[in-house]
Amino acid sequence: MDELRRDASGILCLEGVPLDEIADRYGTPVYAYGRAAIAAAYRDADAAFEGRPHTICYAVKANPNGAVLRALAELGAGADIVSGGELYRALRAGIPPERIVFSGVGKSRREMAEALRAGILMFNVETFTELEALDETARAAGTRAPVALRVNPDVDARTHPYVATGLRSSKFGIRHDRVLEGYERARRLPNVDVIGISCHVGSQLVSLGPFTEAARHVGALTRELVSAGFDLRVVDLGGGLGIRYDEETPPAAAEYGRAVSEALGGVDACIVVEPGRSIVGNAGVLLTRALYTKKADDARFAVVDAGMNDLLRPSLYGSFHGIEHVAAIEREAETTDVVGPICETGDFLAKKRTMTRVVAGDLLAVLGAGAYGFAMASTYNSRPLAAEVMVRDGRHRLVRERGTYEDLVRGEVLAEI
Numbered sequence: 001m002d003e004l005r006r007d008a009s010g011i012l013c014l015e016g017v018p019l020d021e022i023a024d025r026y027g028t029p030v031y032a033y034g035r036a037a038i039a040a041a042y043r044d045a046d047a048a049f050e051g052r053p054h055t056i057c058y059a060v061k062a063n064p065n066g067a068v069l070r071a072l073a074e075l076g077a078g079a080d081i082v083s084g085g086e087l088y089r090a091l092r093a094g095i096p097p098e099r100i101v102f103s104g105v106g107k108s109r110r111e112m113a114e115a116l117r118a119g120i121l122m123f124n125v126e127t128f129t130e131l132e133a134l135d136e137t138a139r140a141a142g143t144r145a146p147v148a149l150r151v152n153p154d155v156d157a158r159t160h161p162y163v164a165t166g167l168r169s170s171k172f173g174i175r176h177d178r179v180l181e182g183y184e185r186a187r188r189l190p191n192v193d194v195i196g197i198s199c200h201v202g203s204q205l206v207s208l209g210p211f212t213e214a215a216r217h218v219g220a221l222t223r224e225l226v227s228a229g230f231d232l233r234v235v236d237l238g239g240g241l242g243i244r245y246d247e248e249t250p251p252a253a254a255e256y257g258r259a260v261s262e263a264l265g266g267v268d269a270c271i272v273v274e275p276g277r278s279i280v281g282n283a284g285v286l287l288t289r290a291l292y293t294k295k296a297d298d299a300r301f302a303v304v305d306a307g308m309n310d311l312l313r314p315s316l317y318g319s320f321h322g323i324e325h326v327a328a329i330e331r332e333a334e335t336t337d338v339v340g341p342i343c344e345t346g347d348f349l350a351k352k353r354t355m356t357r358v359v360a361g362d363l364l365a366v367l368g369a370g371a372y373g374f375a376m377a378s379t380y381n382s383r384p385l386a387a388e389v390m391v392r393d394g395r396h397r398l399v400r401e402r403g404t405y406e407d408l409v410r411g412e413v414l415a416e417i
Contacts, residue, residue, distance in 0.1 A: 003015055003034045003036070003037040003282065003283060004285070004324075004365070004367070006328060009328075010327060010328025011326060011327055011328070012324060012325075012326045012327075012365055014032055014034050014285060014391050015034040015035075015036050015037065015391045015392075015394070016391075016394045017032075017391045017394060017395070017396050019032065019285065019287055019326045019363070019365055020326050020327065020363055021396070022287060022389055022391075022396055023287045023289065023326070023363050025396070026387045026389055026398060026402070027387065027402060028287050028288050028289045028305055028306070028363070028386075029286060029287060029288045029305055029306035029310050029386040030286075030287050030386055030387045030388070030389060030402075031284055031285070031286055031287075031369060031370075031373060031374050031386055031387070031388045031389065032284065032285050032287060032388075032389045032390075032391060032396070033063075033065070033067075033068060033280070033283050033284045033370055033388070033389070033390050033391065033399075034283045034284070034391050034392075035071050035283075035390055035391060035392040036392070036393075037282065037283035038068060038071055038072065038279060038280055038283045038370075039071065039075060041253075041275075041278060041279045041280070041282075041283065042056065042058070042072060042075050042077060042279055043075070044252070044253040044254070045253045045257075045273070045275050045278065045279065046075075046076070047253070047254065047257075048253040048254050048256060048257025048258070049257045049261065049271055049273070052261065052271065053269075053270040053271065054270060054271040054272070054273070055078045055099055055121075055270060055271075055272045055273075056076075056077050056078060056273060056275065057077070057078035057079055057080040057099065057100070057101050057236075057272055057273070057274045058072050058077045058078065058079055058080065058274070058275065058276060058279055059079075059080045059239050059274045059275065059276025059277075060079050060080065060081050060082075060086040060089060060090055060276075061080075061082055061086065061276060061372075061375060062276030062277050062279070062280055062281070062370075062371040062372060062375060063276070063280040063284070063370055063371055063372075063373070063374065063375050064086060064089050064375055065374065065388055065390075065399055065400060066089065066092065066093055066399065067388075067390045067397075067399035068280060068390075068399075069089060069090060069092075069093030069094075069095065070093045070094060071390075072093075072095070072279070073093050073094040073095045074094070077095065077099070078095060078096070078099030078100055078101070078121070078272075079095045079099065079100045079101075080100075080101050080103055080239065080274035080276070081100060081101070081102050081103070081104075082102070082103050082104035083104065083111065084108070084110065084111035084114050084115075087100065087102070087111070087114060087115055087118060087120070088114075091118060097118040097119045097120050097121075098119060098120070098121050099121060100115075100118070100120040100121055101120065101121050101122055101123075101124055101148075101198075101236060101272060101274070102115050102120055102122070102123045102124065103124040103126075103150070103198075103200070103274070104124075104126070105126045105127070105130075107123070107130065107134075109133055109136075109137050112133070112134055112137040112138075112145070113137055113140075113141055116137065116138060116141050116143055116145060117141070120146075121146065121234070121272075122146040122147055122148050122195055122196055122234060122236075123145055123146065123147050123148070124147075124148050124149075124150045124198045124236060125147050125148065125149050125150060125174075125182075125186075126150050126173055126174065127174065128174075128182060128185060131147070131149075131182070131185060131186055131189065131192065132189070134147065134191075134192065135189040135190070135191045135192050136191075138191035138192065139190070139191040143191070144191050144192065144193045145191060145192050145193065146193045146195045146196075147186060147192055147193065147194055147195065147196075148194075148195065148196030148197050148198040148232075148234060148236055149174055149179060149182045149183060149186065149194075149197060149198070150173040150174060150198045150199060150200070151173055151174060151176055151179050151197060151198065151199045151217070151218060151221060152173030152174060152175055152176060152199070153173075153176055153199055153201065153213070153214045153217040153218065173199065173200075176217065176221070179221060180224070180225070180228075183225055183228075183230060187230070194230055194231075194232070195231070195232065195233050195234055196232055196233060196234030196235060196236060196269070196272075197218055197221060197222055197225065197232055197234075197235055197236070198218075198234075198235075198236035198237075198238065198272075199214050199217070199218050199236070199237060199238055200237075200238025200239065200240065200274065201214045201238065201240060202240050203239070203240045203242075203276075203277065204240070204242040204243075204277060205240045205241060205242050205250075206242040206248045206249065206250040206251075207250075207251070208251050208255065208256065208259045210240075211237070211240070211241075211256060211259060211260050211263075212259050212260060212262075212263040213263075214237070214238075215237055215259075215260040215263035215264050216263045216264075216265075218235060218237065218264070219235075219263060219264040219265045219267050222235060222264075222267050222269065223265070223267065232269055233269055233270060234269055234270050234272055235264065235267060235269045235270070235271055235272070236271075236272040236273075236274070237260055237271065237272070237273050237274075238273070238274050239273060239274035239275045239276055239277075239278075240277075241253070241256055241275055241277070241278040242277065242278070243277055243278055243281040243282050243368065243371075244282070244368075245319065245320050245321060245322070245367075245368045246320040246322070250278075253275075253278065260273075276371060277371040277372070279371075280370040280371045281368055281370050281371035281372075282367075282368055282370060283370040284368075284369045284370025284371070284373060285365045285366060285367055285369050285370075286306055286310065286311055286365070286366040286369040286373060286386075287326070287363060287364070287365055287366075288304040288305055288306035288310075288349075288363075288364050288366060289304060289305050289361065289362070289363050289364070290302050290303070290304050290358050290359065290360050290361060290362040290363075290364065291303050291304060291305055291341070291360060292360055293358060293359060293360060299337060300334055300335065300336050300337065301336070301337050301338075301339050302336050302337070302338050302339070302358035302362075303339055303340070303341065304338060304339070304340060304341075304349065304364060305340075305341060306340055306349065306366070306386070307339075307340020307341050307342040307347045307381075307383070308340055308342050308344065308346065308347040308348070308380070309340075309342055309377060309378045309379065309380040309381060309383050310340070310373075310374075310377050310383075310386050311349060311366060311369060311373050311376075311377075312372075312376045312377070312378075313372055313373070313376070314348055314349050314350065314351075315344075315346045315347060315348060316376075320350075321349065321350070321366050321367055321368050321369060322366075322367035322368065323338055323349065323350055323353065323355060323364055323365070323366050323367070324364065324365050324367065325356055325358075325362060325363070325364060325365075326363040326364065326365050327362075327363065329356055329362070331356050331357040331359075332356075332357055333354055333355060333356055333357065334354070334355070334356075334357045334358075335352050335353065335354050336350070336352075336353055336354075336355055336357070336358060337350065337351050337352060337353070338350040338353060338358070338364070341381070341383075342380060342381050342383075343381060349366055374386065374388055374400075379403065379407075379408055382405075382408050384402060384403030384404055384405065384407060384408060385400075385402070385403035385407070386402065386403075387400060387401060387402040388400035
């Protein structure tokens with residue numbers, strides 16, 4: 001992470017703030033995000049489409065913290081949402097509704113109604129039955145629903161299968177051989193306004209091939225639909241641009257923007273893109289402290305106070321996150337499993353990692369934790385949620401308090417049945 005530097009005393013700093021200062025102030029585990037890094041990544045994404053109409057709709061799912069959303073709202077970002085809760089968060093942070101797109105395969109009628117009342121830019125519709133439900137919901141609300149149909153282009157994103165969303169076998173989108181049928185159905189619905197087309201092929205993509213293949217496919221479909229009389233004013237290309245966790249070499253935002261713009265050809269429409277991970281992923285770290293160490297046969301374990309409930313990606317996807325000592329420590333390197341306190345063998349942050357030996361009390365920084373970190377956290381094993389901190393201009397501020405035991409039982413009723 002370029003945002004991290006060691007100071008003269010060897011302490012790892014995030015945008016000039018020593019990470020041990022954050023851990024001492026707020027405890028561990030704690031997430032810390034660099035606002036300057038978020039802003040720089042957003043500006044790169046925005047500049048990638050300079051010269052043509054476009055909207056950068058940040059994928060709220062990646063990191064929904066209110067301070068993150070507020071920072072992006074101040075920069076002019078829109079939002080890609082997948083739930084009523086994300087709509088609420090985006091509006092609360094000041095993101096204008098006319099810059100919000102609603103994606104996802106399982107929108108409830110209540111969520112549809114909430115988004116219609118807010119006046120969002122459009123719904124990315126994924127099934128014919130959803131289209132009919134949206135028409136009925138709009139009729140009941142006395143309005144028309146702006147829609148794009150999400151195309152499943154059958155493109156291999158060459159990423160982890162759990163986050164590949166553009167294959168024919170995926171639950172996402174409408175099969176490309178039924179897209180025209182879908183648009184004709186939409187045109188006949190009285191409470192639907194067809195304004196665009198969308199696609200999304202996957203997450204953590206580190207090559208341009210899947211993006212350009214999907215963009216060419218969507219561009220051809222757009223031209224065909226315009227010829228058939230559809231006024232498509234928005235082309236939503238989704239998100240998915242990856243970041244470097246280990247040895248990946250993802251394309252820069254400028255390369256991505258140039259490639260997909262060229263692949264679209266002469267399509268005359270506003271381009272929407274939905275970056276999430278590439279905006280916040282490398283802007284965040286998870287700080288955790290070593291509790292104990294243990295040897296078992298040929299394995300060595302460092303037990304830390306952050307677990308899979310705090311950062312699920314290693315357990316769920318087998319994902320790599322760099323881990324560094326916050327203080328510069330001169331010890332021998334050892335092969336170590338960095339594991340958490342959760343009662344699951346699958347609870348780990350790193351397996352067989354060669355790193356400076358860890359001893360009890362060491363403060364560690366888990367890198368690349370700004371996306372799908374806290375966003376996927378849980379209170380499994382009745383462990384309160386971690387705190388979150390934002391760093392800006394050499395200062396730090398708590399942007400989510402650490403969870404409490406009282407939070408764990410809020411909403412529960414101790415009643416006999």
